[in-house]
Amino acid sequence: MAVSTPSVPFAEPPWLNGLPSPYFDASHHKLQRACREFIDKHLNRSALQWETAEELPSHVFSDFARGNFLLPALPAPLPAEWLRKLGITHMPGDIPVEEWNTLHGLIYADEMSRAGLAGPSGGITTGMAFGVPPLLRYADKQLQDRFLPDLLLGKTRSCIAITEPDAGSDVANITTTAQISECGRFYIVNGAKKWITNGMMADSATMAVRTGPEGSGAKGISLLVVPLKDNPGVSRRRLKVAGQISAGTSFIELDDVKVPRENLIGKEGDGMKYVMNNFNHERLFISIGVTRQARVALSTAFAYCLKREAFGKTLMDQPVVRHRLAKCAAALESQSAWVESFAYQLTKMDKANADKELGGLTALCKANAGMVLDECARCAVLLFGGNGYTRSGQGEIIEKIYREVPGARIPGGSEDVLLDLSIRQMVKLFQQKTASLKEKPQL
CATH class of the missing domain: 1.10.540.10 (Acyl-CoA dehydrogenase/oxidase, N-terminal domain)
Structure with a gap:
């Protein structure tokens, strides 16, 4: 082309x-x-x-x-x-x-x-x-x-509501409850959801709730479609977070909210499995966007260094500047190529096989995307100098991107959790494959 x-x-x-x-x-x-x-x-x-x-x-x-x-x-x-x-x-x-x-x-x-x-x-x-x-x-x-x-058709809007004030990446320990009403027709939902993106605009939430007894862990979790707009017992307020502000991050409280039992997604008690499978698309989608953010940060810094002068020459003429840009560029292009490879692999695999084979690597890819953004955004701020520390003017976009780094490294599974999860899942997969080889009859 x-x-x-x-x-x-x-x-x-x-x-x-x-x-x-x-x-x-x-x-x-x-x-x-x-x-x-x-x-x-x-x-x-x-x-x-x-x-x-x-x-x-x-x-x-x-x-x-x-x-x-x-x-x-x-x-x-x-x-x-x-x-x-x-x-x-x-x-x-x-x-x-x-x-x-x-x-x-x-x-x-x-x-x-x-x-x-x-x-x-x-x-x-x-x-x-x-x-x-x-x-x-x-x-x-x-x-x-x-x-x-x-x-x-975009006539109504949804959100995903899993995270709680005391249960972020630890999904198995959510405490929002959904108990059957006395008449048997409803779930009565009580609890709170926090850091819910789009929560302020959504008409309904795909929500993780505890239908099992206290202490039931992952086996007690289910997914419900919970109507939010004008629903008695639902209250929402905006959360002011450091970055990604216009995405409508919210705190949702649920006080004896009636939800028809027909709003159960799938089977009761299978919610954790649904959540984990849903995470794979979420993490890859985030990885792609975060990788592009890193690209914007690095290329914006590159353009700035071509024109900004210090000590009688442009920043690009300074070896230390080129060294910074080069290190970030290597990390960025590696991450970009990895994301493209992931997407290609998914075109050749059914979902069940992809979830099994790529689940751990998807977590790792998302974690790495956040780390690459951190490197590129930090590099850009340093090269922009005071302009990169100012919320207006020619460094405004860089200042904003840098404030969004935690939002790339925490939501969708925080970085440390995903790094650990990736290795545990790959070890588990390796052990399963090894065991299956041992079980095969020798010819």
């Missing part, structure tokens, strides 16, 4: 700079062009302004729904039968819904983060990306029929 205007080094992944790639075909290039045009116009051009104002205008979500730019946040393969039932036959870039794969999803997630900020894009995609998939995978027909049409 010919590139008419050269971009700043590291501003784009190699395949968008015209270099050969074994992964991307004509449909991927067509999608990328469609995403670049729509997302730049409707999101990226104003993303910095909206994040500074700490609010995403409500029309933005509607704009994305009308343009069919919400559904690409779903994991591949897409629910083609559902989409065709709703009159949706093609995705952006004129790609048939049946042909959409994880590489298409990677392109969308990458373009959604090209402003360098997680808040505005997260304010649009989080509910569709993480709240809707459990309904698609595990809910029965009546529950799907009640909720999916409006969710998929």
Whole structure:
């Protein structure tokens, strides 16, 4: 693919700079062009302004729904039968819904983060990306029929509500309870959810609750669709976090909230399994966006160093500056190549096999993305100097990206937990494969 205007080094992944790639075909290039045009116009051009104002205008979500730019946040393969039932036959870039794969999803997630900020894009995609998939995978027909049409068309919004004040990455110890009412028709939900992205805007939550007795751990967890909007007993308030402010992070309290028993997703007691399987898409989606944020930070610093002068020459003429940029570039391009490899592998694997084979590595990829962003953002702040420490002016985007580093390293499973989880899961997989070899009869 010919590139008419050269971009700043590291501003784009190699395949968008015209270099050969074994992964991307004509449909991927067509999608990328469609995403670049729509997302730049409707999101990226104003993303910095909206994040500074700490609010995403409500029309933005509607704009994305009308343009069919919400559904690409779903994991591949897409629910083609559902989409065709709703009159949706093609995705952006004129790609048939049946042909959409994880590489298409990677392109969308990458373009959604090209402003360098997680808040505005997260304010649009989080509910569709993480709240809707459990309904698609595990809910029965009546529950799907009640909720999916409006969710998929963007008429209503969802969120994923798992984390609690005293249970973050330790999902098995959540304490929000869902007990059967005396009449037997409802779950009565009590508890609190904290740091819930999109929680302020969502009409309903895909919520992890404890249906088992106290002390039942992972076996006592279930998933419910909990209506939030105008539902008695539900109260929500905005949480002011350091970064990603416009994504609507919230604290949700539930006081004797009635939820129909028909809102149970899948089987009672299987919620932990559903949550863990859902995490794989969430972590890869986050990895892609965070990798693009690192790219924005590094390329912005690169452009600044080409023009900023100190001690009689540009910063780029200083060996120590080039050394800093080089180290970050190596980490960034390695992470970027890893993410592309992941997406390609997922185009060749069914979900059950991918969850088994790649679950641990997905956790590791997400953790590494946060560490790479930390290196690139810190490097950019140092090279921008005082400008990178100022909330306005030419270093504003760098200052904001650096404040978002903890948001890349904590949500979706905090870094230390994911590093440990990745190795434990890979050891478990290795032991299972070793044991199966021993059990095979010798010929």
